[in-house]
Amino acid sequence: METHDHSHDHAHIENPVDAAPGYYEVMETAVRELLIEKQFIGRGEIRRQIEVIDSRTPALGAKVVAHAWADPGFRSRLLADGRAACEEFGISFYDDTRLIVLENTHKVHNLIVCTLCSCYPRTVLGLPPDWYKAKPYRARAVKEPRAVLTEFGTDIPDDVEIRVSDSTAIVRYLVLPRRPEGTENYTEEQLAALVTRDTMIGVATINTVK
Amino acid sequence: MQDSSITAAKPQVSLLKALGEDPSLQVGDVVRVSVRYPVGHYRVPTYVRGKQGTIEAVIAPAINNEDEGFGRNSGLKGYYYRVAIPLTVLWPGYTGQPTDGLRIEIFETWLERI
Numbered sequence: 001m002e003t004h005d006h007s008h009d010h011a012h013i014e015n016p017v018d019a020a021p022g023y024y025e026v027m028e029t030a031v032r033e034l035l036i037e038k039q040f041i042g043r044g045e046i047r048r049q050i051e052v053i054d055s056r057t058p059a060l061g062a063k064v065v066a067h068a069w070a071d072p073g074f075r076s077r078l079l080a081d082g083r084a085a086c087e088e089f090g091i092s093f094y095d096d097t098r099l100i101v102l103e104n105t106h107k108v109h110n111l112i113v114c115t116l117c118s119c120y121p122r123t124v125l126g127l128p129p130d131w132y133k134a135k136p137y138r139a140r141a142v143k144e145p146r147a148v149l150t151e152f153g154t155d156i157p158d159d160v161e162i163r164v165s166d167s168t169a170i171v172r173y174l175v176l177p178r179r180p181e182g183t184e185n186y187t188e189e190q191l192a193a194l195v196t197r198d199t200m201i202g203v204a205t206i207n208t209v210k
Numbered sequence: 211m212q213d214s215s216i217t218a219a220k221p222q223v224s225l226l227k228a229l230g231e232d233p234s235l236q237v238g239d240v241v242r243v244s245v246r247y248p249v250g251h252y253r254v255p256t257y258v259r260g261k262q263g264t265i266e267a268v269i270a271p272a273i274n275n276e277d278e279g280f281g282r283n284s285g286l287k288g289y290y291y292r293v294a295i296p297l298t299v300l301w302p303g304y305t306g307q308p309t310d311g312l313r314i315e316i317f318e319t320w321l322e323r324i
Contacts, residue, residue, distance in 0.1 A: 115255050146306045161309040168253045169290060170272050171315045
């Protein structure tokens with residue numbers, strides 16, 4: 001490493017934020033600056049919204065799933081209208097999206113994808129994982145879902161129907177995984193601890209890997 | 211006696227619905243996704259265009275994004291439908307199970323009744 005004229009010692013790892021902005025990054029900055037300049041939105045509002053999004057994590061979705069497992073009435077309302085049931089549970093929706101909750105059974109396994117971009121149930125799960133936004137998953141989930149699931153370590157029996165829900169517009173999807181056997185005496189907190197992000201996307205089942 | 215009071219609360223006239231106020235398609239209808247390639251970004255993936263499916267659910271009406279997205283303040287609402295398409299229909303030579311299927315929400319302007 002070359003000599004520095006400052007005294008403190010630190011590794012020089014390239015920070016991606018320091019790289020030159022790409023075409024779309026420049027466009028986003030330009031649009032954002034214009035919106036601020038014309039007073040449509042304020043800088044504080046943007047910062048606040050980032051904080052709101054970061055406050056949503058898969059732990060929220062796990063609580064919803066655990067509550068649905070524990071309370072049959074809530075489960076019915078959740079399947080009838082995902083958004084209304086989540087709002088009743090205290091989870092606000094900061095956008096105009098609807099939520100359809102897809103129940104896995106011993107006959108049906110649900111998988112969610114957004115082939116056009118990265119639509120994701122952010123209000124209940126937070127930001128999507130990088131692979132969910134990448135083209136290989138988006139292209140293959142609708143074309144060879146069983147091969148994709150196998151790569152995630154999830155084998156779905158041949159007599160189980162796979163339903164892939166492609167989120168294109170106003171609807172977001174959340175998978176309600178199957179409650180594992182032997183959890184009859186679990187508390188909601190213990191149940192929620194079993195539920196991971198991937199089980200609510202549908203690339204894993206609760207039993208895939210402990 | 212109690213029941214009649216409930217009936218009386220409803221309007222006694224039949225209302226005429228405006229065009230598009232009610233969904234034009236029903237659950238179970240067989241539809242084809244239009245094959246059109248308008249310039250711009252439309253939320254209908256090309257892999258489903260021209261494919262045949264079945265209406266599985268009517269989704270509550272939403273603002274016409276295809277107008278709004280292009281700067282036209284249409285103020286009009288339209289219906290999205292949850293459409294079921296078997297993966298064997300989408301992908302000839304699909305090697306999974308014949309029951310495997312896609313579910314996708316499509317705006318009414320892209321659906322043709324068969």
